[in-house]
Each structure stands twice: as C-alpha cells, then as structure tokens.
Amino acid sequence: MTPLGTVRRRRLTGLVLLFALLFLAAVASIALGSRSLAPGTVFDTVRDALTCPGGPFSCPAQTAEDQIVRSLRLPRTALAVLTGIALGVTGALVQGYTRNPLADASLLGLNSGAAFLAALSMYVFGFTMPEQYIWFAFAGALLTGLAVFGFSSIGGGKASPLSLVLAGAALTAFLQAMTNAIALLDPAALDTYRFWVVGAVAGRDAHVFWQVLPFLAIGLVLAVVAAPGLNLLTLGDEVARGLGVHVGRSRALGLTAVVLLCGGATAAVGPIAFLGLIVPHAARMFTGPDFRWLIPYSGLLGALLLLVADVAGRLVARPGELQAGVMLALVGAPFFIALVRRRKLVNL
Structure with missing residues (x-):
C-alpha cells in the first residue's frame, strides 16, 4: 500500500466512523428528552413513519409515542442534521476563501443580515412563528452576501480575502446596531427575536425543514464543485491563476454556496x-x-456536534431544556482556547 493509498483509506474509514456516530446520535435524539422512549419503540415508530406513503412527517399519529416521534423529534432531528452539515461546510469554506483560521459566517456579516431582516419582519408584521420570518432571515443573509461581495470588489475589481473581511466587518457593525434599535423599539419583537437569536432546533416543525432543504441542497452541491478550485486558491491568487483557475469565478461560486448554506441554516435555527x-x-x-x-x-x-449539543441540552435541564446554541457556546469556547494553546493554528 502506497502512502497515498494509506491516507485515502484512513480518510474513508474516518467518514464511515462519522456516519456511524451520526446515526447513533440521531437515535439518541429521537429517543431522549423529557419523556424517554425505549429503543424498540423508536425503531418501530421511525420505521412506520419512513414507510408512510405521504412521507415521514405526514401520516397521522396512532399513539402518544407516534405523536412525540413524528411531530416533534423526527423533524427536529432531521433539521439538526441538515443545518449542522450546512454550518460545518460553511465554516470550512469561509476559512478557506478568507484565508483566516478564525473566520466563520459571522465575519462576512451573514448572521447579522439574517438577524436584521428577521427582527424587522417581527417588528413590522408581528411575526412570531419560525415559518413566518424564515424567508426574511434568508433574504437578509442573501442580500448581505451580495453587498459584501459587491463592496469588496469596489476599486480594483477583485474580491480579495482582506477586502471580504473588511466589508463583512463594516456591514456587521451597521446591521447589529440596526437590529438592536428594532429590538429596543418593540418589546414584543424583542421577545420573539431573543428566542430565535440564541440558536435552537426546538420549536421547528417539518415545514421549516422542507422550506430550507432546496437551498441547502444546492449549496452543498456548489461547495463540492468549488472544493478543487479552493485548494488552489489557498496557494494565492497569482499561483491559482497560473494553474488555470478563474479566480473571480471560483470565489463567486464558493461564496454563493456560503450564502445559500449559511442563509438557509441561520434562517431555520x-x-x-x-x-x-x-x-x-x-x-x-x-x-x-x-x-x-x-x-x-x-x-x-457539524451535524454530529449540533445533534449532541441538542440532546445534551434536553438532559441537563429536564424536564425543560437548554438551547443547542447555549450548549455549543459552553463547550465551544474552552475547546477553541485549547486548540489555540496547542498551537494548531500555525499548521493551517
């Protein structure tokens, strides 16, 4: 076995292991909560839901367990997996295109754009349900992504990693200020907004999943297509151009994937x-x-981490729960500090 073959086999083995862990986490997400279900009950209920002619979320529940699984936990688990995948891929793409190991979607202002239009829709239209303001949040991320890419291209005509970060930081500061102003003007909008902004997969039904699925699916396809070009862009624009990469087109493709993935996931959860x-x-x-x-x-x-955080949040505060965003913040901050202290960032 050549060294290259060994590396490839190890990576494939890692993918299989991640799929197995994700399956176990999904089972735990369906089984555990304020009312835990036996594994056999979970298996029977999920099997019946998946074989339902109208789809896993459409068949009427026959028992209390059916109601819990089909109406609450199965859509919640599916949404956590979908948005976790989207946010994980978004982080990898943003760090690659900005060449910044500390970057995530918030650095480009996408989260702030989604938050601003979501808060504005709550203030103007009085929206309180996720399926009502989800489209405004997605539009906010989309418009912010277009604005960041446009502002970063002013002057030299090239959206460089530095100009992307600067444009994103400027828009983030402005949009956060506007969002805070809306929240202070309307206490009712603040009540709805503060539950959305903390980040959670609870309280979302199957409609939210189906609404964001097409955008996230397209974003994932674009991310896979953009990966080879991104490998070359990390060597520098001039080197990538010399190797035949159309730098502007490749960066636009990747940033389109980022906007679709981050916008859809942030709007949903x-x-x-x-x-x-x-x-x-x-x-x-x-x-x-x-x-x-x-x-x-x-x-x-990303999917595994979000599912585990969601399940842990249900268990530590039974019969209530802590939102997944809170759990990830509690675990994420020490973990990232540990990464920095071990000096892993110098290898990126």
Whole structure:
C-alpha cells in the first residue's frame, strides 16, 4: 500500500466512523428528552413513519409515542442534521476563501443580515412563528452576501480575502446596531427575536425543514464543485491563476454556496455560535488542508456536534431544556482556547 493509498483509506474509514456516530446520535435524539422512549419503540415508530406513503412527517399519529416521534423529534432531528452539515461546510469554506483560521459566517456579516431582516419582519408584521420570518432571515443573509461581495470588489475589481473581511466587518457593525434599535423599539419583537437569536432546533416543525432543504441542497452541491478550485486558491491568487483557475469565478461560486448554506441554516435555527469556527479545525486533524475531504468531514462533524449539543441540552435541564446554541457556546469556547494553546493554528 502506497502512502497515498494509506491516507485515502484512513480518510474513508474516518467518514464511515462519522456516519456511524451520526446515526447513533440521531437515535439518541429521537429517543431522549423529557419523556424517554425505549429503543424498540423508536425503531418501530421511525420505521412506520419512513414507510408512510405521504412521507415521514405526514401520516397521522396512532399513539402518544407516534405523536412525540413524528411531530416533534423526527423533524427536529432531521433539521439538526441538515443545518449542522450546512454550518460545518460553511465554516470550512469561509476559512478557506478568507484565508483566516478564525473566520466563520459571522465575519462576512451573514448572521447579522439574517438577524436584521428577521427582527424587522417581527417588528413590522408581528411575526412570531419560525415559518413566518424564515424567508426574511434568508433574504437578509442573501442580500448581505451580495453587498459584501459587491463592496469588496469596489476599486480594483477583485474580491480579495482582506477586502471580504473588511466589508463583512463594516456591514456587521451597521446591521447589529440596526437590529438592536428594532429590538429596543418593540418589546414584543424583542421577545420573539431573543428566542430565535440564541440558536435552537426546538420549536421547528417539518415545514421549516422542507422550506430550507432546496437551498441547502444546492449549496452543498456548489461547495463540492468549488472544493478543487479552493485548494488552489489557498496557494494565492497569482499561483491559482497560473494553474488555470478563474479566480473571480471560483470565489463567486464558493461564496454563493456560503450564502445559500449559511442563509438557509441561520434562517431555520438562528445563529449557532462556534460551530462553523470549531468544526473545520477538528476536521483538519484528520484530513489536512485538502478541501475535497475537509468539506464532507466538516459537514458530518457539524451535524454530529449540533445533534449532541441538542440532546445534551434536553438532559441537563429536564424536564425543560437548554438551547443547542447555549450548549455549543459552553463547550465551544474552552475547546477553541485549547486548540489555540496547542498551537494548531500555525499548521493551517
């Protein structure tokens, strides 16, 4: 076995292991909560839901367990997996395109854009349900992404990593100020906004999952397509151009994927802190800097981490629960400090 073959086999083994861990976490997410269910009950209920002719979320519940699984935990688990994958991949892409190991989607202002239009819709229209303001949050992330890319291209006509970060920081400061102003003007909007902004997969039904699924699916396809070009862009724009990469087109493709992934995930579950920042660092320990492997690893690790945080939040505060965003912040900050202290960042 050549060294290259050994590395490839190790990476494939890691992917299989991540799929297995993600499956176990999904089972735990369906089984555990304020009312825990036996594994056999979970298996029977999920099997019946998956074989339902109208789809896993559409068949009427026959028992209390059916109601818990089909209406609450199955959509919640599916949404956590989908948005966890999206946020993990987003973090890897943003760190690659900005060449900044401390970057995540918030650095480009996407979270702030989503928060601003979500808060504005709550203030103007009185929206209180996720399926009502989700489209405004997504539009906010989309418009902010377009603005960041446009502002960073002013002058020299090239959206460089530095100009992207500067434009994102400027827009983030402005949008956060506007969001705070809206929250202070309307106490009712503040009540709805503060539950969304903390980041949680609870309280979202199957409609939210189906609404964001097409955008996240397209974003994931674009991320996979952009991976080879991103490998070359990390060597520098001039080197990538000399190797035949159309730098502007490649960067636009990747940033489109970032906007779709981050916008859809943030609109659905709110801003989830630390996930997009930590996951790529953990994935690089197994994959190295190759984005063709880093992207799937980051996606699976993001889904696994978000599911585990959601389940842990249900268990530590029974019969209530802590939101997944809170749990990730509690775990994420010490973990990232440990990464910095071990000087892993110098290897990126």
